[in-house]
Amino acid sequence: MDLKDLYRDVIVDHNRHPRNFGKLQPADVHADGHNPLCGDRLTMYANLKGEHITDVKFEGAGCAISVASASLLTEAVKGKTKSEVKELFDDVHALLTQHDATVDPAKLGKLAALSGVREFPARVKCASLCWHTLNAALDRAAEPVTTE
Numbered sequence: 001m002d003l004k005d006l007y008r009d010v011i012v013d014h015n016r017h018p019r020n021f022g023k024l025q026p027a028d029v030h031a032d033g034h035n036p037l038c039g040d041r042l043t044m045y046a047n048l049k050g051e052h053i054t055d056v057k058f059e060g061a062g063c064a065i066s067v068a069s070a071s072l073l074t075e076a077v078k079g080k081t082k083s084e085v086k087e088l089f090d091d092v093h094a095l096l097t098q099h100d101a102t103v104d105p106a107k108l109g110k111l112a113a114l115s116g117v118r119e120f121p122a123r124v125k126c127a128s129l130c131w132h133t134l135n136a137a138l139d140r141a142a143e144p145v146t147t148e
């Protein structure tokens, strides 16, 4: 099996069996994302402790790429800080859009499976929707509301 087959299998698996799928209740932050080009709709939920993401879930419907990407995202960002998530998104975005991306695949783990998307520029927005949506949710949490 070559790398392309492996990557395709990861996408198919995460589309059929999305990880961390469902509503996070209660959620500290959430945001809705819509990709009108394809019709993908996602809601990203996260719980935070200080700067760290302690839990993340998503729900919604869309194409295989959008669902698989969101599923891979949830596995990748749990436990990371908000700034680490933004760095990771920069790497993922480079992977999605640049053929000569100098991103270390080992650093990306399973997210490297998204590299196949760069062959289909129209699908980049499908794969990045979940990241933009999560960032929107995290930005809104810049000034956390506390009841303590």
Ligand code: ZN
Pocket (backbone or CB within 6 Å): 035, 038, 039, 040, 062, 063, 064, 065, 066, 125, 126
């Ligand atoms: Zn899509």
